[in-house]
Amino acid sequence: MAKIEVLRLDSQQDDFSEQLDKLLAWESVSNKEVNQVVDEILQRVKADGDAAVVEYTNRFDRLNVASMAELEFSQSELQHALDSLPEEQREALTIAAQRVRDYHERQKGESWQYQEADGTLLGQKVTPMDKAGLYVPGGKASYPSSVLMNAIPAHVAGVEELIMVVPTPDGEVNQLVLAAAALAGVDRAFGIGGAQAVAALAYGTKTIPRVDKIVGPGNIFVATAKRAVYGTVGIDMIAGPSEILVICDGQTDPDWIAMDLFSQAEHDEDAQPILISNDAEFLDQVAVSIEKLLPTMEREAIISRSLADRAALIKVTDLEEAARVNNRIAPEHLELSVADPQALLPLIKHAGAIFMGRYTAEALGDYCAGPNHVLPTSGTARFSSPLGVYDFQKRSSLIMFSEDGASEMGKVASVLARGESLTAHARSAEYRIKG
Template identity: 75%
Template sequence: MTVSTAIARLNAADPDFARHLDHLLSWESVSDDAVNQRVLDIIKAVRERGDAALVEFTQRFDGVDAKSIDDLILGRERLELALTRITDTQREALEKAANRVRMYHERQKQDSWQYTEADGTVLGQKVTPLDRAGLYVPGGKASYPSSVLMNAIPAKVAGVTEVVMVVPTPRGEVNELVLAAACIAGVDRVFTVGGAQAVAALAYGTESVPQVDKIVGPGNIYVATAKRHVFGQVGIDMIAGPSEILVVCDGQTDPDWIAMDLFSQAEHDEDAQAILVSPDAAFLDRVAASIDKLLPTMERAEIIEKSINGRGALIQVRDMQQAIEVANRIAPEHLELSVAEPQAWLPQIRHAGAIFMGRHTSEALGDYCAGPNHVLPTSGTARFSSPLGVYDFQKRSSIIFCSEQGASELGHTASVLARGESLTAHARSAEYRILTQDKGN
């Protein structure tokens, strides 16, 4: 197999740099009209025919010989069996990763709060977990037990009563690591269905699949399109784009390390994006040489090659200050600060899904076992979005209790504003509660 790279080289001093960067970063969903219509048809069928539609679609799309919905349900005992079918080393790694993810997310828990004003009025916020969350997990050979941990554990830490997992098993292929991860993470029910039909089942419910309040987890274009359509009926985590990494380096890290860090995201798929920013032109040359040297050694070399050639870049900047400016402009999913003193630059980072500090902190550690969530905003959405967390599985209700005096005092203010909006019933509702001695005030 022959592979070669022609990674783009950009220079921030180029007058056309902004245009070239915008072009590099642009990414369009491949959800065309045909995909969109197929997804709508599938959703409609699941809503109308429930379990029967799930069985039919699973037979057709996944090649599974299911006679009824019972053939597509895995009980807790099957998840526990998976723990015995993986190696001791794999189980130990899953349990260690799960413990670290759980400890990190325990710190994200939000508590209810209240305060009392001088007149006895009580204001506050009640934090309540969702009743039920749905977790979509890709199936078959491209399976990600780490995603099970990252999606299910925050839900359980938040106090979600039931976590329902859907995972396709194409041609009956079951991934024991995924089921073992589900067992460790505390998943309550598993259905071996996938695609848009699984999303529809979670969103609307069927005779067997319970309706959930929120759907999380990655999937292909059919899954992403379905999540977009059911949003509003249920909550969703995000519509994720291709994986991406931005490395900011001062030129002092081993170029082989940096090349492999870029590969770690490029190997996800051809649309993934790997970018290196550095003020050291000679270092960019050394990394380019490392890319060419190491690429033929990679199992997914062809995917990496297409990703690097299609959407990758080596960007030269004036200095580290400009490197940080470019990083904020890109707002990457993963940002590595591979520099001597990363803490010194951290206050200036405004937009990034996850920030990996220092030369020894590879993005891969965050993917699996560091503790923070690996479900991150992509395609520049780190400008306004956050990693998946416990807060995504909690909702907040406002608490308002007015004392007699407090209702009288606030009634004056509400009356003025309501009448200003010509909402007389609002005004009179508030005015009824104004105390007699206050009415002339």
């Protein structure tokens, strides 16, 4: 394979901002043709329920089933998958699940209320959603980690029922995914995928319950369907390609950094690996490591395309400037591979997850660190957060005025309501004002 030329940028070059914008540009996850296909599927499933889901599943996943009953996994099947795993895999999955649970237990929102001097009570009631839908990619791809990252926060939040959908193209069932579902406490699991699975979860069918929120990654058809049903149900996010940004002071082994960049590049040709350093010689060393290690990678072709099309090695004047460039990019994953990551942390404003220190490979976060690996991409870390327990809880405001409080605040509400010419509002409040 030809030598990969990774884009080199310098923050001091005149057109740095324009070049960075060009590097970060990402097209929408959808297009007109995909939208048309997805819209047809959504409407068919909404109208015909199970029959449409079975029809589309047979067509797209090359199956021959007669009913939804054939597409549902029993709890005994899930448990058998877990019990049948090789001991090393079962132990690793169990350790990862416990770490994810321990971390997310600390995110639980609690209801609260307080009372004012006149007896008025105000507060917030935190309530879990009733049902959540988990989409898991299927077939030859195996994402048991996604099952854990999506299902466990929902359970910690107190969601009553968790419905998992996972496609089984050509009847290929991934036992690791089923095992993770058993371990994470999935209540019902179906061998369906694509836009038809999203539609079934959003609208409900005779067999599949309608959920309150759909979470989990998928292909362009899944992402388009999730966007289309948002409002009917909640969704976690519309995720773009995976991203990693490494800030390094030049003192980490360049082979480590090259492999960290590969770890996200191997996901997808459109994945974006970026390295920022104040040491130009170190950037050269990493470039050498990339060339040396790339031929050893099983997914060399995917990594090569990612590096050639979307990667960059960026020279900055100092680590403070590196932090500013990071905040412009707002990456999904950020590694602070520096001597004192705690000192740099206050300068970091935007990142989905921050991996601190030379020993903290991003890959640990994908599987077993504990924090969620479902993270905002494409710059949305400027306003979005990792998936968490809070995504499966909703908050209701509590308001209970005492007689005295209603009288005093009624005067305030009356003035404001009449200022907006909403006299029914004003008079409603005025009825409670003591004479």
